[in-house]
Amino acid sequence: MSDVDVIEKFLRYVKVDTQSDDSTGSSPSTMKQHDLAGILYKELVAIGASDVYYDEKHCYVYASVPANNDNPDSPPIGFIAHMDTSDEVSGRDVNPRIVEKYDGSDIKLDSAGKIILSPDDFPELLNHKGEDLIVTDGMTLLGADDKAGVAEIMTMAQILTENPEIKHGEIKIAFTPDEEIGEGTAFFDLKRFGAKYAYTVDGGKLGELEYENFNAAEGTVEVKGRSVHPGDAKMRMINASLVCYEFHSLLPVFQNPMYTEGREGFFHLTQIDGRTDSATAYYIIRDHDEKLFEQKKEFFREAAEFLNKKYGEGTVTVTITEQYRNMIEKIRPHMHLVENAKKAMEDLGIEPIDRPIRGGTDGAALSYMGLPCPNLCTGGYNFHGKYEYASVQEMRSVVKLLLGIIGNYR
Numbered sequence: 241m242s243d244v245d246v247i248e249k250f251l252r253y254v255k256v257d258t259q260s261d262d263s264t265g266s267s268p269s270t271m272k273q274h275d276l277a278g279i280l281y282k283e284l285v286a287i288g289a290s291d292v293y294y295d296e297k298h299c300y301v302y303a304s305v306p307a308n309n310d311n312p313d314s315p316p317i318g319f320i321a322h323m324d325t326s327d328e329v330s331g332r333d334v335n336p337r338i339v340e341k342y343d344g345s346d347i348k349l350d351s352a353g354k355i356i357l358s359p360d361d362f363p364e365l366l367n368h369k370g371e372d373l374i375v376t377d378g379m380t381l382l383g384a385d386d387k388a389g390v391a392e393i394m395t396m397a398q399i400l401t402e403n404p405e406i407k408h409g410e411i412k413i414a415f416t417p418d419e420e421i422g423e424g425t426a427f428f429d430l431k432r433f434g435a436k437y438a439y440t441v442d443g444g445k446l447g448e449l450e451y452e453n454f455n456a457a458e459g460t461v462e463v464k465g466r467s468v469h470p471g472d473a474k475m476r477m478i479n480a481s482l483v484c485y486e487f488h489s490l491l492p493v494f495q496n497p498m499y500t501e502g503r504e505g506f507f508h509l510t511q512i513d514g515r516t517d518s519a520t521a522y523y524i525i526r527d528h529d530e531k532l533f534e535q536k537k538e539f540f541r542e543a544a545e546f547l548n549k550k551y552g553e554g555t556v557t558v559t560i561t562e563q564y565r566n567m568i569e570k571i572r573p574h575m576h577l578v579e580n581a582k583k584a585m586e587d588l589g590i591e592p593i594d595r596p597i598r599g600g601t602d603g604a605a606l607s608y609m610g611l612p613c614p615n616l617c618t619g620g621y622n623f624h625g626k627y628e629y630a631s632v633q634e635m636r637s638v639v640k641l642l643l644g645i646i647g648n649y650r
């Protein structure tokens with residue numbers, strides 16, 4: 241096999257600032273995402289990928305590697321990664337550094353030695369003793385989320401185009417913008433992409449395989465109070481802020497993010513704006529289980545009904561807006577996606593980690609658009625912050641994993 245190196249690509253891609261921004265309202269949300277899209281487009285052309293297409297309006301890049309096997313039944317398999325980085329921490333002037341043969345001690349990120357990546361805070365680090373770790377200089381995020389995925393897919397594609405003796409079915413590739421602001425699939429062209437099944441390469445720890453996520457809705461509670469002079473308030477005032485407080489006290493105490501993990505759902509109070517005459521509380525409602533999810537929404541409505549009985553019709557108005565659904569419903573009929581990924585991991589001696597996502601993923605949206613799409617690991621850690629790091633050895637393993645999955649669909 242040629243010596244194409246995923247790390248060389250990764251170190252180049254993270255230096256391109258592609259931070260998305262949920263306040264611009266445009267698509268892509270930031271023009272600088274085109275800087276990486278343009279690079280990927282050129283590289284795909286250069287390595288001899290086919291159908292290379294750059295949607296310059298919405299900033300998506302598509303390509304394929306045509307089948308070279310003689311099995312007309314092998315399905316077109318896709319791999320997707322997002323180009324943007326989180327808007328929580330700057331992605332400008334990313335200055336990555338490789339800590340060779342990590343020895344388990346504290347890593348001083350900045351030159352003054354004040355920003356420290358320590359196993360005391362991140363015990364997971366100790367699993368990487370002896371590996372080479374790519375870290376930041378403490379000023380920015382690293383951008384392994386998801387440039388690790390981008391680099392791994394690009395490397396896989398180059399290995400396939402340079403080594404025609406590796407037999408495979410049709411391979412489809414897409415790089416998307418704005419995943420971090422929830423818009424990654426807004427203009428995804430499923431038809432152009434052309435895969436029957438796909439994987440997003442956007443997870444963390446080596447071995448992670450995700451095909452279950454939350455069912456998600458937003459709930460808004462609007463309360464109309466009755467404001468009167470507090471001196472004359474007896475039996476007349478309704479304090480809207482206190483009704484909000486009461487609403488919250490009706491919700492099950494332990495169905496709260498602070499007390500839940502695994503497949504346990506919750507109501508999360510995200511914001512509250514309150515005065516005496518009016519108040520609004522904003523919630524997100526989450527559950528992996530469809531039935532329990534429906535029950536939670538019903539409970540939310542019933543809490544409002546109860547308060548309306550107590551304070552008068554129209555005091556409390558609840559609005560529930562659906563956000564996304566658990567992809568498991570769409571994966572279950574195609575469990576080969578999970579089995580082939582697990583088999584590829586086991587062949588490489590990687591232990592599969594089967595874990596429900598406590599959030600959403602672009603793969604969930606794609607699954608409901610008709611493209612069943614679990615999420616694979618990248619070898620990156622501590623996403624969305626300056627303590628983000630990636631393992632050189634794990635990233636190289638992920639490239640082998642992608643090739644292994646392709647082999648299982650041959």
Ligand SMILES: [Zn+2]
Pocket residue numbers: 322385386419442
């Ligand atoms: Zn991501």
